[in-house]
Protein backbone atom coordinates (compact mmCIF):
# COMPACT_ATOMS: atom_id res chain seq x y z
CA UNK A 170 0.00 0.00 0.00
CA UNK A 171 1.31 3.44 -0.92
CA UNK A 172 -0.01 6.67 0.53
CA UNK A 173 0.49 10.14 -0.95
CA UNK A 174 -0.15 12.92 1.57
CA UNK A 175 0.78 15.83 -0.73
CA UNK A 176 -2.78 17.12 -1.02
CA UNK A 177 -3.22 17.12 2.75
CA UNK A 178 -0.43 19.68 3.24
CA UNK A 179 -1.37 23.23 4.15
CA UNK A 180 0.24 24.63 1.01
CA UNK A 181 -2.53 22.82 -0.90
CA UNK A 182 -5.39 22.19 1.46
CA UNK A 183 -7.48 23.90 4.08
CA UNK A 184 -7.63 22.24 6.53
CA UNK A 185 -4.12 21.00 5.95
CA UNK A 186 -0.88 20.28 7.78
CA UNK A 187 2.32 22.26 7.70
CA UNK A 188 5.51 20.25 7.49
CA UNK A 189 6.31 21.32 11.07
CA UNK A 190 2.95 20.00 12.21
CA UNK A 191 3.60 16.75 10.37
CA UNK A 192 6.96 16.43 12.15
CA UNK A 193 5.26 17.03 15.52
CA UNK A 194 2.68 14.42 14.64
CA UNK A 195 5.50 12.05 13.74
CA UNK A 196 6.87 12.28 17.30
CA UNK A 197 3.49 11.23 18.64
CA UNK A 198 3.34 8.38 16.12
CA UNK A 199 6.57 7.02 17.63
CA UNK A 200 4.86 6.76 21.06
CA UNK A 201 1.71 5.30 19.53
CA UNK A 202 3.78 2.70 17.70
CA UNK A 203 5.44 1.68 20.95
CA UNK A 204 2.02 1.23 22.57
CA UNK A 205 0.78 -0.78 19.60
CA UNK A 206 3.84 -3.03 19.63
CA UNK A 207 3.39 -3.65 23.35
CA UNK A 208 -0.25 -4.53 22.77
CA UNK A 209 0.77 -6.91 19.99
CA UNK A 210 3.46 -8.58 22.07
CA UNK A 211 1.01 -9.17 24.93
CA UNK A 212 -1.77 -10.13 22.49
CA UNK A 213 -4.06 -7.62 24.20
CA UNK A 214 -7.68 -7.39 23.08
CA UNK A 215 -7.80 -5.64 19.72
CA UNK A 216 -4.05 -5.32 19.25
CA UNK A 217 -3.99 -9.11 18.78
CA UNK A 218 -5.76 -8.57 15.44
CA UNK A 219 -2.57 -6.98 14.10
CA UNK A 220 -0.81 -10.32 14.69
CA UNK A 221 -3.17 -12.29 12.43
CA UNK A 222 -0.75 -12.46 9.50
CA UNK A 223 1.33 -14.71 11.79
CA UNK A 224 -1.30 -16.33 13.97
CA UNK A 225 -4.00 -17.24 11.43
CA UNK A 226 -3.84 -20.86 10.33
CA UNK A 227 -4.75 -21.11 6.63
CA UNK A 228 -4.24 -24.90 6.54
CA UNK A 229 -6.76 -25.42 9.33
CA UNK A 230 -9.25 -23.11 7.62
CA UNK A 231 -8.87 -24.89 4.27
CA UNK A 232 -9.28 -28.27 5.97
CA UNK A 233 -12.39 -27.14 7.85
CA UNK A 234 -14.19 -25.91 4.75
CA UNK A 235 -13.08 -28.80 2.52
CA UNK A 236 -16.41 -30.66 2.88
CA UNK A 237 -18.15 -27.56 1.48
CA UNK A 238 -15.76 -26.94 -1.41
CA UNK A 239 -18.14 -28.30 -4.06
CA UNK A 240 -21.03 -26.01 -3.06
CA UNK A 241 -22.58 -24.00 -5.90
CA UNK A 242 -23.33 -21.14 -3.53
CA UNK A 243 -22.21 -19.99 -0.10
CA UNK A 244 -24.45 -17.97 2.17
CA UNK A 245 -22.67 -16.20 5.00
CA UNK A 246 -25.14 -15.40 7.76
CA UNK A 247 -23.58 -12.67 9.90
CA UNK A 248 -23.66 -8.93 10.43
CA UNK A 249 -21.16 -6.09 10.79
CA UNK A 250 -17.65 -7.43 11.26
CA UNK A 251 -18.97 -10.96 10.79
CA UNK A 252 -19.98 -10.20 7.20
CA UNK A 253 -18.21 -7.15 5.78
CA UNK A 254 -14.65 -8.50 5.71
CA UNK A 255 -15.69 -11.71 3.99
CA UNK A 256 -17.85 -9.70 1.59
CA UNK A 257 -14.94 -7.38 0.79
CA UNK A 258 -12.81 -10.34 -0.25
CA UNK A 259 -15.63 -12.16 -2.05
CA UNK A 260 -16.70 -9.08 -4.01
CA UNK A 261 -13.15 -7.86 -4.51
CA UNK A 262 -11.74 -10.99 -6.14
CA UNK A 263 -12.96 -13.35 -8.86
CA UNK A 264 -14.76 -16.21 -7.16
CA UNK A 265 -15.30 -19.88 -7.98
CA UNK A 266 -18.45 -19.97 -5.85
CA UNK A 267 -21.36 -17.56 -5.76
CA UNK A 268 -21.11 -15.83 -2.39
CA UNK A 269 -24.13 -14.24 -0.74
CA UNK A 270 -24.43 -12.41 2.55
CA UNK A 271 -27.44 -12.32 4.83
CA UNK A 272 -26.49 -9.35 6.98
CA UNK A 273 -29.92 -7.84 7.35
CA UNK A 274 -33.28 -9.07 8.56
CA UNK A 275 -35.34 -7.42 5.85
CA UNK A 276 -37.92 -10.20 5.32
CA UNK A 277 -38.47 -9.42 1.64
CA UNK A 278 -34.75 -9.60 0.92
CA UNK A 279 -34.31 -12.83 2.91
CA UNK A 280 -37.24 -14.49 1.15
CA UNK A 281 -36.09 -13.38 -2.30
CA UNK A 282 -32.59 -14.71 -1.71
CA UNK A 283 -33.73 -18.05 -0.30
CA UNK A 284 -36.21 -18.52 -3.16
CA UNK A 285 -33.43 -17.95 -5.69
CA UNK A 286 -30.84 -20.35 -4.25
CA UNK A 287 -30.29 -24.04 -5.06
CA UNK A 288 -30.59 -24.96 -1.37
CA UNK A 289 -29.49 -28.57 -1.88
CA UNK A 290 -26.11 -27.39 -3.17
CA UNK A 291 -25.73 -24.29 -0.98
CA UNK A 292 -23.34 -24.11 1.96
CA UNK A 293 -24.20 -21.94 4.96
CA UNK A 294 -21.63 -20.32 7.22
CA UNK A 295 -23.19 -18.83 10.34
CA UNK A 296 -20.76 -16.27 11.72
CA UNK A 297 -21.02 -14.54 15.06
CA UNK A 298 -18.14 -13.80 17.36
CA UNK A 299 -20.40 -13.41 20.39
CA UNK A 300 -22.79 -16.13 19.24
CA UNK A 301 -25.70 -14.06 20.50
CA UNK A 302 -26.47 -11.46 17.80
CA UNK A 303 -30.24 -11.43 17.25
CA UNK A 304 -30.22 -10.70 13.51
CA UNK A 305 -27.75 -13.47 12.76
CA UNK A 306 -29.47 -16.10 14.86
CA UNK A 307 -32.92 -15.14 13.54
CA UNK A 308 -31.71 -15.39 9.93
CA UNK A 309 -30.09 -18.72 10.68
CA UNK A 310 -33.37 -20.11 12.07
CA UNK A 311 -35.11 -18.96 8.90
CA UNK A 312 -32.46 -20.45 6.60
CA UNK A 313 -32.45 -23.84 8.26
CA UNK A 314 -36.24 -24.01 8.15
CA UNK A 315 -36.18 -23.10 4.44
CA UNK A 316 -33.73 -25.96 3.85
CA UNK A 317 -35.79 -28.41 5.89
CA UNK A 318 -38.92 -27.37 3.99
CA UNK A 319 -37.42 -28.54 0.70
CA UNK A 320 -36.04 -31.76 2.19
CA UNK A 321 -32.42 -30.64 2.58
CA UNK A 322 -30.62 -31.82 5.71
CA UNK A 323 -29.35 -28.43 6.89
CA UNK A 324 -26.94 -30.04 9.34
CA UNK A 325 -25.02 -31.42 6.34
CA UNK A 326 -24.74 -28.05 4.68
CA UNK A 327 -23.99 -25.76 7.64
CA UNK A 328 -20.89 -24.82 9.55
CA UNK A 329 -20.42 -22.10 12.12
CA UNK A 330 -17.69 -19.60 12.91
CA UNK A 331 -17.96 -18.37 16.47
CA UNK A 332 -16.31 -17.79 19.84
CA UNK A 333 -15.91 -20.41 22.55
CA UNK A 334 -19.09 -19.35 24.36
CA UNK A 335 -22.56 -18.27 23.34
CA UNK A 336 -25.76 -19.68 21.87
CA UNK A 337 -24.24 -20.43 18.49
CA UNK A 338 -21.41 -22.48 19.99
CA UNK A 339 -23.94 -24.44 22.06
CA UNK A 340 -26.10 -25.01 19.00
CA UNK A 341 -23.10 -26.23 17.00
CA UNK A 342 -22.26 -28.69 19.79
CA UNK A 343 -25.85 -29.92 20.07
CA UNK A 344 -26.22 -30.47 16.31
CA UNK A 345 -22.65 -31.66 15.86
CA UNK A 346 -21.93 -28.97 13.25
CA UNK A 347 -18.37 -28.28 12.10
CA UNK A 348 -17.18 -25.16 13.91
CA UNK A 349 -14.34 -22.75 13.33
CA UNK A 350 -13.21 -20.59 16.24
CA UNK A 351 -12.96 -16.82 16.17
CA UNK A 352 -9.58 -16.14 17.78
CA UNK A 353 -9.42 -14.44 21.16
CA UNK A 354 -8.68 -10.75 21.23
CA UNK A 355 -9.93 -10.09 17.69
CA UNK A 356 -12.93 -7.74 17.52
CA UNK A 357 -15.36 -8.35 14.63
CA UNK A 358 -14.38 -5.31 12.59
CA UNK A 359 -10.72 -6.38 12.79
CA UNK A 360 -11.41 -10.03 11.95
CA UNK A 361 -11.18 -10.18 8.16
CA UNK A 362 -7.77 -11.89 8.30
CA UNK A 363 -9.01 -14.57 10.71
CA UNK A 364 -11.38 -17.51 10.28
CA UNK A 365 -14.17 -14.92 9.97
CA UNK A 366 -13.03 -13.55 6.61
CA UNK A 367 -10.88 -16.41 5.40
CA UNK A 368 -13.36 -19.32 5.56
CA UNK A 369 -15.50 -17.63 2.93
CA UNK A 370 -12.39 -16.73 0.93
CA UNK A 371 -11.25 -20.37 0.96
CA UNK A 372 -14.60 -21.60 -0.39
CA UNK A 373 -14.46 -18.88 -3.06
CA UNK A 374 -11.10 -20.33 -4.17
CA UNK A 375 -8.96 -17.40 -3.04
CA UNK A 376 -5.33 -17.87 -2.10
CA UNK A 377 -5.29 -17.47 1.69
CA UNK A 378 -1.50 -17.58 1.88
CA UNK A 379 -1.23 -14.65 -0.54
CA UNK A 380 -3.79 -12.60 1.44
CA UNK A 381 -1.82 -13.18 4.63
CA UNK A 382 1.52 -12.55 2.90
CA UNK A 383 0.24 -9.15 1.75
CA UNK A 384 -0.92 -8.36 5.27
CA UNK A 385 2.43 -9.49 6.61
CA UNK A 386 4.26 -7.14 4.21
CA UNK A 387 2.19 -4.25 5.54
CA UNK A 388 2.82 -5.34 9.14
CA UNK A 389 6.56 -5.28 8.41
CA UNK A 390 6.21 -1.65 7.33
CA UNK A 391 4.84 -0.56 10.72
CA UNK A 392 7.57 1.62 12.22
CA UNK A 393 8.06 4.40 14.73
CA UNK A 394 7.69 7.05 12.04
CA UNK A 395 4.80 7.92 9.77
CA UNK A 396 7.32 8.69 7.04
CA UNK A 397 8.22 4.99 6.97
CA UNK A 398 4.81 3.42 7.40
CA UNK A 399 2.02 4.00 4.87
CA UNK A 400 -0.60 2.72 7.33
CA UNK A 401 0.49 5.12 10.05
CA UNK A 402 0.85 7.96 7.53
CA UNK A 403 -2.78 7.49 6.54
CA UNK A 404 -4.14 7.03 10.07
CA UNK A 405 -2.17 9.88 11.63
CA UNK A 406 -3.01 12.31 8.82
CA UNK A 407 -6.71 11.43 9.03
CA UNK A 408 -6.58 12.09 12.77
CA UNK A 409 -4.80 15.41 12.33
CA UNK A 410 -7.20 16.53 9.61
CA UNK A 411 -10.17 15.62 11.81
CA UNK A 412 -8.68 17.71 14.61
CA UNK A 413 -8.54 20.62 12.17
CA UNK A 414 -12.16 20.25 11.08
CA UNK A 415 -12.31 17.38 8.58
CA UNK A 416 -15.06 15.52 10.42
CA UNK A 417 -15.95 13.45 7.35
CA UNK A 418 -13.78 10.97 5.48
CA UNK A 419 -15.19 10.17 2.03
CA UNK A 420 -13.62 6.96 0.79
CA UNK A 421 -13.73 6.72 -2.97
CA UNK A 422 -12.21 3.62 -4.57
CA UNK A 423 -11.75 3.76 -8.34
CA UNK A 424 -12.58 0.09 -8.84
CA UNK A 425 -16.03 -1.43 -8.86
CA UNK A 426 -14.68 -4.48 -7.04
CA UNK A 427 -13.61 -2.31 -4.09
CA UNK A 428 -17.09 -0.92 -3.46
CA UNK A 429 -17.58 -3.31 -0.53
CA UNK A 430 -14.16 -2.31 0.82
CA UNK A 431 -15.63 1.16 1.42
CA UNK A 432 -18.45 -0.44 3.45
CA UNK A 433 -15.96 -2.46 5.48
CA UNK A 434 -13.89 0.69 6.06
CA UNK A 435 -17.01 2.56 7.21
CA UNK A 436 -17.61 0.07 10.03
CA UNK A 437 -13.94 0.00 10.99
CA UNK A 438 -13.68 3.78 11.19
CA UNK A 439 -17.09 4.61 12.68
CA UNK A 440 -17.30 1.91 15.32
CA UNK A 441 -13.67 2.20 16.39
CA UNK A 442 -13.23 5.96 16.42
CA UNK A 443 -16.69 7.41 17.10
CA UNK A 444 -16.19 7.97 20.83
CA UNK A 445 -16.28 10.75 23.44
CA UNK A 446 -17.97 13.24 21.12
CA UNK A 447 -15.29 12.82 18.47
CA UNK A 448 -14.67 10.73 15.36
CA UNK A 449 -14.58 11.01 11.63
CA UNK A 450 -17.77 10.13 9.79
CA UNK A 451 -17.01 7.71 6.94
CA UNK A 452 -18.82 8.46 3.67
CA UNK A 453 -18.91 5.92 0.85
CA UNK A 454 -18.37 6.86 -2.74
CA UNK A 455 -17.30 5.07 -5.91
CA UNK A 456 -15.12 6.50 -8.67
CA UNK A 457 -15.89 7.40 -11.38
CA UNK A 458 -19.65 6.96 -10.79
CA UNK A 459 -19.89 9.37 -7.86
CA UNK A 460 -17.93 12.07 -9.65
CA UNK A 461 -21.27 12.68 -11.27
CA UNK A 462 -23.12 13.05 -7.99
CA UNK A 463 -21.28 13.55 -4.69
CA UNK A 464 -18.21 15.31 -6.09
CA UNK A 465 -20.05 18.62 -6.40
CA UNK A 466 -20.32 18.69 -2.59
CA UNK A 467 -16.82 17.42 -1.97
CA UNK A 468 -15.32 20.19 -4.10
CA UNK A 469 -17.65 23.13 -3.55
CA UNK A 470 -19.17 22.31 -0.16
CA UNK A 471 -17.84 23.09 3.32
CA UNK A 472 -14.21 22.36 4.18
CA UNK A 473 -15.26 19.75 6.73
CA UNK A 474 -14.03 16.61 5.05
CA UNK A 475 -11.13 14.73 3.53
CA UNK A 476 -11.45 12.52 0.48
CA UNK A 477 -9.55 9.23 0.30
CA UNK A 478 -8.96 8.21 -3.31
CA UNK A 479 -8.07 4.53 -3.67
CA UNK A 480 -6.91 2.77 -6.83
CA UNK A 481 -4.96 -0.20 -8.17
CA UNK A 482 -1.95 0.82 -10.25
CA UNK A 483 -2.56 -1.93 -12.78
CA UNK A 484 -5.80 -3.47 -13.92
CA UNK A 485 -7.05 -5.71 -16.70
CA UNK A 486 -7.94 -3.19 -19.35
CA UNK A 487 -10.34 -2.92 -22.25
CA UNK A 488 -9.87 -0.80 -25.35
CA UNK A 489 -12.36 1.81 -26.41
CA UNK A 490 -13.16 1.23 -30.12
CA UNK A 491 -12.09 3.89 -32.61
CA UNK A 492 -14.84 6.20 -33.75
CA UNK A 493 -15.17 9.01 -36.27
CA UNK A 494 -18.15 10.50 -34.45
CA UNK A 495 -17.67 14.22 -34.03
CA UNK A 496 -16.24 15.12 -30.65
CA UNK A 497 -15.68 11.50 -29.59
CA UNK A 498 -12.61 10.59 -31.61
CA UNK A 499 -10.38 11.45 -28.64
CA UNK A 500 -11.77 8.39 -26.84
CA UNK A 501 -11.02 5.90 -29.64
CA UNK A 502 -7.75 4.04 -29.30
CA UNK A 503 -7.64 4.82 -25.62
CA UNK A 504 -8.93 2.36 -22.97
CA UNK A 505 -11.50 2.27 -20.19
CA UNK A 506 -8.64 1.92 -17.69
CA UNK A 507 -6.91 5.01 -19.06
CA UNK A 508 -10.18 6.90 -18.86
CA UNK A 509 -10.73 5.79 -15.25
CA UNK A 510 -7.18 6.80 -14.30
CA UNK A 511 -7.60 10.16 -15.99
CA UNK A 512 -10.83 10.63 -14.01
CA UNK A 513 -9.01 9.70 -10.79
CA UNK A 514 -6.25 12.22 -11.39
CA UNK A 515 -8.69 14.89 -12.56
CA UNK A 516 -10.78 14.46 -9.41
CA UNK A 517 -7.70 14.63 -7.22
CA UNK A 518 -6.56 17.81 -8.97
CA UNK A 519 -10.00 19.38 -8.85
CA UNK A 520 -10.21 18.82 -5.08
CA UNK A 521 -6.71 20.22 -4.59
CA UNK A 522 -7.50 23.27 -6.75
CA UNK A 523 -10.42 23.94 -4.39
CA UNK A 524 -8.14 23.41 -1.34
CA UNK A 525 -10.13 20.35 -0.26
CA UNK A 526 -7.81 17.90 1.52
CA UNK A 527 -7.43 14.52 -0.12
CA UNK A 528 -5.13 11.53 0.24
CA UNK A 529 -4.16 9.01 -2.42
CA UNK A 530 -3.97 5.32 -1.47
CA UNK A 531 -2.65 2.90 -4.09
CA UNK A 532 -2.18 -0.83 -4.30
CA UNK A 533 -0.38 -2.69 -7.08
CA UNK A 534 -3.43 -4.45 -8.47
CA UNK A 535 -6.58 -6.09 -7.23
CA UNK A 536 -5.39 -9.49 -6.13
CA UNK A 537 -5.08 -11.43 -2.89
CA UNK A 538 -1.73 -10.00 -1.90
CA UNK A 539 -2.65 -6.37 -2.47
CA UNK A 540 -6.02 -6.73 -0.74
CA UNK A 541 -4.20 -8.24 2.24
CA UNK A 542 -1.97 -5.15 2.32
CA UNK A 543 -4.89 -2.76 2.02
CA UNK A 544 -7.05 -4.39 4.68
CA UNK A 545 -4.21 -4.75 7.16
CA UNK A 546 -2.97 -1.24 6.38
CA UNK A 547 -6.36 0.30 7.10
CA UNK A 548 -6.71 -1.66 10.35
CA UNK A 549 -3.30 -0.39 11.51
CA UNK A 550 -4.26 3.12 10.37
CA UNK A 551 -7.38 2.92 12.50
CA UNK A 552 -5.45 1.70 15.54
CA UNK A 553 -2.86 4.48 15.32
CA UNK A 554 -5.66 7.06 14.90
CA UNK A 555 -7.30 5.65 18.04
CA UNK A 556 -4.03 5.95 19.98
CA UNK A 557 -3.52 9.56 18.88
CA UNK A 558 -7.13 10.47 19.69
CA UNK A 559 -6.89 8.57 22.98
CA UNK A 560 -10.14 6.67 22.45
CA UNK A 561 -10.98 3.09 23.29
CA UNK A 562 -10.66 1.80 19.73
CA UNK A 563 -11.80 -1.76 20.40
CA UNK A 564 -15.09 -1.21 22.20
CA UNK A 565 -18.52 -0.24 20.88
CA UNK A 566 -20.73 0.74 23.85
CA UNK A 567 -23.06 2.86 21.73
CA UNK A 568 -23.84 -0.11 19.46
CA UNK A 569 -24.39 -2.35 22.48
CA UNK A 570 -26.93 0.17 23.84
CA UNK A 571 -29.15 -0.20 20.76
CA UNK A 572 -28.77 -3.99 20.77
CA UNK A 573 -30.02 -4.15 24.36
CA UNK A 574 -32.96 -1.81 23.63
CA UNK A 575 -34.07 -3.98 20.66
CA UNK A 576 -33.68 -7.16 22.66
CA UNK A 577 -35.73 -5.72 25.52
CA UNK A 578 -38.51 -4.77 23.08
CA UNK A 579 -38.68 -8.34 21.78
CA UNK A 580 -39.00 -9.72 25.32
CA UNK A 581 -35.46 -11.07 25.33
CA UNK A 582 -34.70 -9.74 28.82
CA UNK A 583 -35.20 -6.82 31.14
CA UNK A 584 -33.12 -4.01 29.65
CA UNK A 585 -33.58 -0.46 30.89
CA UNK A 586 -32.45 0.75 27.45
CA UNK A 587 -35.79 -0.48 26.08
CA UNK A 588 -37.65 2.07 28.26
CA UNK A 589 -36.23 4.86 26.13
CA UNK A 590 -38.35 3.64 23.22
CA UNK A 591 -41.56 4.35 25.14
CA UNK A 592 -40.21 7.76 26.14
CA UNK A 593 -39.77 8.91 22.53
CA UNK A 594 -40.64 12.56 21.90
CA UNK A 595 -43.10 12.85 19.02
CA UNK A 596 -44.10 15.75 16.79
CA UNK A 597 -46.16 14.14 14.06
CA UNK A 598 -47.14 15.92 10.86
CA UNK A 599 -49.64 14.19 8.53
Ligand SMILES: O=P(O)(O)OC[C@H]1O[C@H](O)[C@H](O)[C@@H](O)[C@@H]1O
Nearest residue numbers: 249250251297298299302357568
Ligand atom coordinates in the same frame (compact mmCIF):
# COMPACT_ATOMS: atom_id res chain seq x y z
O1 LIG B 1 -19.98 -11.28 15.43
P1 LIG B 1 -21.10 -10.83 16.29
O2 LIG B 1 -20.84 -11.04 17.75
O3 LIG B 1 -22.40 -11.42 15.86
O4 LIG B 1 -21.22 -9.28 16.12
C1 LIG B 1 -21.59 -8.68 14.92
C2 LIG B 1 -21.51 -7.19 15.10
O5 LIG B 1 -22.33 -6.90 16.22
C3 LIG B 1 -22.29 -5.62 16.79
O6 LIG B 1 -23.07 -4.75 16.08
C4 LIG B 1 -20.91 -5.11 16.99
O7 LIG B 1 -20.94 -3.78 17.37
C5 LIG B 1 -20.09 -5.27 15.74
O8 LIG B 1 -18.77 -4.86 15.97
C6 LIG B 1 -20.09 -6.72 15.36
O9 LIG B 1 -19.27 -6.89 14.24
